[in-house]
Amino acid sequence: MRLDATLVLAAFVATSAGAAGGEGCPEDAAWPAEDWPTAVEAVRAARPAEVKSLERYAFTLDGLDAARRGIRTDGLVIVHRGLVTFERYGRGFGPGTRHLGWSVSKSVTSALAGVAVARGVLRLGDSICRYLAAPQERCGITVRHLLEWTSGLDWTESYEGQAHQASSVLAMLYGVGRRDMAGFVLAQGARDAPGARWSYSSGDSLLLAAVAGRAMAAAGAGPGWPWTELFDPLGMRSAVLERDAAGTLVGSSHFYATPRDMARFGWLFLEDGCWRGRRILPAGWVRQATEVSPPLRAGSPPPAPDAVPGRQWWLNRPATKRGRSAPWPGVPEDAYAARGHWGQAIVVIPSLQMVIVRVGDDRDEGALGFARLLRLAIAAGKLP
């Protein structure tokens, strides 16, 4: 415990707001320095039963690895009030190993769009045709539609294990669309008028990355802008974001980082889009990102019982005021998450000052009880 306390004192850098561009930033926030300070041993000593329950649930493999069954956690990191309170890895992964985020990438892309908005080079109300060479009939789609998954483009979001030739996302990433993914998305037909209906689409997220990239490039930013403007200021030195052969960021799917660096990304949102007193995302961006998507608020049903979307984030809130309960029972209703295929998640819980990162390889998609994992993690990861 003494060691932990020393680390905390040594590693923490207290910052105050008031730095240039720090409008409305939290004043009493603390940030990780070179690395997250840790209180793992102190928490384990204080809550041995809760820590054991979490470990047993998340890290018990079901049968042979080759069978790909059950819950297969590669890493689990909990940060509470700025300290790592739980950290464990499995299946050959470690603190220095990057993990594929899959659709966690979408929430990262939303932040890249936020950076471009903060720079004044991207406006949510603008037609995508302001930034992209799109067919005239697609010019009714705005940047906001992409952010809210309401472009109206005809899209089938299905993965392995389903009819491959029906899958728009597989065609985009690995099939006919792979060389120019933005061009592929723009060539899809329209199913709804833009803004009319919510539909989960990696195509919308990919176009959002394309639009943000074109807007930044037009303003003179080099191809390294996601790093210089977002990942580097946060100290996410492991961050990788791949491109297609046409140079578009694969912002729907191919973001990688270590779980510790994913926690930094979560912490940016927990601190209202600020880092060390500097505003990275526009004021109000995080609040708007975590509001229920407008078509759902208007009454159209959510896509699945545990999926209530915000702007490229998933929320633990009822979709409508009179609607069903929050999707993750027993978890604070202000929780929201970046979530990806095979069980990737960055969960932000502002009311608890907690970020939970879980990476895994769950090929058996129904195996992990997401709310159960979060309840166990919250119980095990609180500072004494």
Add this chain to the structure above:
Amino acid sequence: MRKRAKPVAAAAAVLAAIVVAPLAALGVVPGLKGRYANGDPELAVAYRAKETCSCLWVLEREEAYCRAWTEASPDVARVEVDAAGRIVRARALVLWTAQARFVDARSGCVLE
């Protein structure tokens, strides 16, 4: 002539059974099963080339892990790793190939 025709027809039937039926089942014939003209072998080679490349040089995991991690169904792709050039090539059923190349520490791998 007639005597020869029968074996030819039989051979064609056998060929159809061996080659065409599995290809059709794999979704190689465009438009047969869905809206996109990409069959399973095309998806399989691109997926395995790209994800093996990223697994090796972004995740920095060992080759055996990466081969197992990227295994997909149907398992038709064969993967070759050029460690020196940081290139992964995947092939399936003679006709389909894909190649992914490691670009740099920020941009990871790209499908070529």
